[in-house]
Amino acid sequence: MKSSMTLDDEIRYLKGVGPARAQRFAALSIYTVRDLLEHYPFRVDDYSKLRPIDQVVPGEDVTITGRVLGVSSIHTTRGPAVRVEISDGTGVLYLVFYHMPYIAASFKRGSIVMASGKAAWRRGSMEIAHPVWQVVSGKTVEIRKGPVLPVYHLTQGLTSSAVRQVVRTALEKYGSLLKSILPEDIRHKHQLMPEPDAVYQIHFPESVEAWQAARRTLAFREMLLFQMALLLMKQGLEENGAGPRFASFARAQEFLSRLPFSLTKAQERVIGEISRDLSQGRAMNRLLQGDVGSGKTVVAAYCLVAAAENGFQGAFLVPTEVLAQQHYRNLKRLLDGTATVEILTGSTKPKERSAILERLESGEVSILLGTHALLEPGVRWRNLGLVVTDEQHRFGVRQRLVLQEKAQDGHDHRLIPHVLVMSATPIPRSLALTLYGDLDISVIDELPPGRKRVKTVALHPSERRRAYDEVRRRVARGEQAYVVCPVIEEGESGRVSAVETWEDLRKGYLRGLSVGLVHGGLPSHQKESVMKEFVAGKVQVLVSTTVIEVGVDVPNATVMVIEDADAFGLATLHQLRGRVGRGSEESICFLVASPRSKRAYERLRVMCSTYDGLKLAEMDLAERGPGQFFGTRQHGLPDINVTDLGIDLDLMAQAREEAAALVERLSGDVSGMADLLAEVKRKYGHVVLAGRSR
Ligand code: ADP
Numbered sequence: 001m002k003s004s005m006t007l008d009d010e011i012r013y014l015k016g017v018g019p020a021r022a023q024r025f026a027a028l029s030i031y032t033v034r035d036l037l038e039h040y041p042f043r044v045d046d047y048s049k050l051r052p053i054d055q056v057v058p059g060e061d062v063t064i065t066g067r068v069l070g071v072s073s074i075h076t077t078r079g080p081a082v083r084v085e086i087s088d089g090t091g092v093l094y095l096v097f098y099h100m101p102y103i104a105a106s107f108k109r110g111s112i113v114m115a116s117g118k119a120a121w122r123r124g125s126m127e128i129a130h131p132v133w134q135v136v137s138g139k140t141v142e143i144r145k146g147p148v149l150p151v152y153h154l155t156q157g158l159t160s161s162a163v164r165q166v167v168r169t170a171l172e173k174y175g176s177l178l179k180s181i182l183p184e185d186i187r188h189k190h191q192l193m194p195e196p197d198a199v200y201q202i203h204f205p206e207s208v209e210a211w212q213a214a215r216r217t218l219a220f221r222e223m224l225l226f227q228m229a230l231l232l233m234k235q236g237l238e239e240n241g242a243g244p245r246f247a248s249f250a251r252a253q254e255f256l257s258r259l260p261f262s263l264t265k266a267q268e269r270v271i272g273e274i275s276r277d278l279s280q281g282r283a284m285n286r287l288l289q290g291d292v293g294s295g296k297t298v299v300a301a302y303c304l305v306a307a308a309e310n311g312f313q314g315a316f317l318v319p320t321e322v323l324a325q326q327h328y329r330n331l332k333r334l335l336d337g338t339a340t341v342e343i344l345t346g347s348t349k350p351k352e353r354s355a356i357l358e359r360l361e362s363g364e365v366s367i368l369l370g371t372h373a374l375l376e377p378g379v380r381w382r383n384l385g386l387v388v389t390d391e392q393h394r395f396g397v398r399q400r401l402v403l404q405e406k407a408q409d410g411h412d413h414r415l416i417p418h419v420l421v422m423s424a425t426p427i428p429r430s431l432a433l434t435l436y437g438d439l440d441i442s443v444i445d446e447l448p449p450g451r452k453r454v455k456t457v458a459l460h461p462s463e464r465r466r467a468y469d470e471v472r473r474r475v476a477r478g479e480q481a482y483v484v485c486p487v488i489e490e491g492e493s494g495r496v497s498a499v500e501t502w503e504d505l506r507k508g509y510l511r512g513l514s515v516g517l518v519h520g521g522l523p524s525h526q527k528e529s530v531m532k533e534f535v536a537g538k539v540q541v542l543v544s545t546t547v548i549e550v551g552v553d554v555p556n557a558t559v560m561v562i563e564d565a566d567a568f569g570l571a572t573l574h575q576l577r578g579r580v581g582r583g584s585e586e587s588i589c590f591l592v593a594s595p596r597s598k599r600a601y602e603r604l605r606v607m608c609s610t611y612d613g614l615k616l617a618e619m620d621l622a623e624r625g626p627g628q629f630f631g632t633r634q635h636g637l638p639d640i641n642v643t644d645l646g647i648d649l650d651l652m653a654q655a656r657e658e659a660a661a662l663v664e665r666l667s668g669d670v671s672g673m674a675d676l677l678a679e680v681k682r683k684y685g686h687v688v689l690a691g692r693s694r
């Protein structure tokens with residue numbers, strides 16, 4: 001064993017991980033042993049009711065294991081089905097999957113699978129229809145009490161059993177490096193496992209209960225580290241938060257006076273609050289909340305102009321390429337030469353990129369707007385004084401820190417830039433403290449005048465025609481429409497897809513209209529050109545996935561059809577619906593769905609009668625838990641790895657309390673806390689501890 005082994009070693013050097021497999025893990029952002037061990041399973045399947053096949057009784061819930069003898073396609077009264085023959089030496093049983101022809105490829109002859117479900121006697125044999133199943137490793141069929149098997153988020157070409165196998169290898173080799181960093185007293189008080197045990201139990205649980213206890217331990221730990229980081233950062237800012245002092249706001253005011261509308265009272269109030277922050281010589285750290293369409297962008301622009309006016313650079317971080325392009329066009333037009341604006345995204349050509357970066361470093365560019373590309377190491381600022389983040393819920397705390405930290409790179413002055421984060425997803429109060437405990441909050445609680453509520457109507461798929469008749473009627477009047485689908489292409493999900501819908505509509509209900517398609521899978525120049533045509537009115541109907549969810553602004557669009565609406569969360573539906581109703585015309589949103597449960601039906605009903613974003617967010621929180629409010633949904637991988645830990649509000653509150661007590665303790669005796677502090681630092685960077693003498 002090499003002594004230099006660390007959890008940061010790359011997994012591609014692990015036994016059983018070749019370059020091809022490493023690439024698949026990379027698609028899940030898993031590069032190191034640590035990434036791998038922190039890729040927690042989101043569910044476990046309980047196979048502990050294992051039964052030899054000859055003892056399976058119809059009508060019972062059972063688990064069996066056996067070798068795949070063959071796979072065939074059959075025709076049944078319910079349509080085509082795939083039938084998989086399994087034997088464990090005591091008997092033969094069939095797994096049956098209706099309407100899932102592609103699943104045949106998942107079963108290889110000779111491989112060993114484990115399956116659970118309700119047994120039934122059909123077609124003269126024992127069958128389990130639509131079982132929960134997994135391929136298990138091993139060469140022989142062992143009939144013993146089945147394990148509790150974890151299920152992981154996967155990518156093409158990876159199975160849960162492959163992940164498990166690699167995790168096992170990693171734990172064998174690196175397990176001894178896992179540390180307990182939580183203080184003993186806290187561990188006992190909250191009945192947590194020693195952390196190394198928790199890591200083992202979450203991947204290889206002895207029982208469902210052990211798995212749950214492991215999750216609870218790891219969730220608590222993540223939350224504690226996160227809360228400590230927030231509190232330390234806040235403390236650091238308070239002690240040492242010298243920020244750029246913006247002394248002059250003349251140009252920024254002039255910018256406001258050039259707008260074609262006057263500000264709402266709420267916008268004015270918020271601009272007042274922010275200006276006070278900016279002029280005090282202490283770093284601002286503020287969250288701006290406001291429902292979709294409340295006009296947050298002009299507030300951001302005001303701040304950016306103020307930064308430029310005072311000789312500082314401003315960063316404007318946005319979650320998507322489409323939104324970046326839109327903001328760029330608007331800013332350029334609004335600023336009209338008062339400040340140099342550039343845009344940097346993943347699709348910026350290398351030559352152009354290096355030219356922009358050069359001008360950024362020299363200070364020639366005063367406002368740089370862009371996507372995650374702004375966070376890359378090569379991006380160096382001359383004097384970054386303000387960071388604005390749009391649609392904060394799409395980013396994590398870490399990104400905010402990265403930019404704040406960047407500002408300090410290679411400069412002798414130690415000014416901490418002002419930070420303004422904006423969000424249209426109202427965060428329920430109980431959560432705001434936890435997620436944004438370090439921020440001051442401003443709220444725009446008023447929509448610009450003349451806005452009408454977006455009338456919302458739920459339709460069964462058989463009534464879909466009504467929605468598209470309305471689309472036709474409105475397009476005939478010169479207005480535009482959105483059609484939103486949950487997935488890009490039809491796959492295993494069985495959800496309505498954007499690509500198929502687009503094809504159907506062009507040939508069917510919407511024949512003769514100009515129908516465009518945009519989704520996250522398209523190259524960005526293509527996305528951009530479709531969006532441009534939609535903005536210009538050349539594309540009359542835009543079919544899309546949720547890429548349009550955030551920020552896109554086309555006031556002429558007055559009707560939206562959301563297909564398979566019950567696939568979306570309430571907060572997302574509310575955001576989507578906010579894309580229409582931006583002009584003076586009365587707008588309408590159709591939710592097309594055949595809800596699969598009473599709850600789902602109830603949710604749609606609520607959407608049709610509730611227009612309060614905060615209320616909807618609270619319902620989402622109650623229903624789906626806080627996990628979804630963390631980190632980036634875009635990449636599926638959250639900044640704080642708790643989404644899959646099923647964390648609840650109570651545990652979050654407890655962790656926050658303990659974090660506060662620990663931070664308090666830091667001013668005195670810190671013995672026994674070195675590992676804990678090192679972990680906070682590793683995860684959240686040294687900004688957290690900036691200004692602390694250690
Ligand atoms: P959001 O808060 O969702 O980001 P935007 O900033 O995109 O909202 O603003 C939505 C639309 O409202 C834009 O077209 C913007 O120009 C317009 N707008 C913003 N403020 C006002 C105002 N005070 N009066 C009228 N229109 C406004």
Ligand code: MG
Pocket residue numbers: 296297390550551
């Ligand atoms: Mg916006």
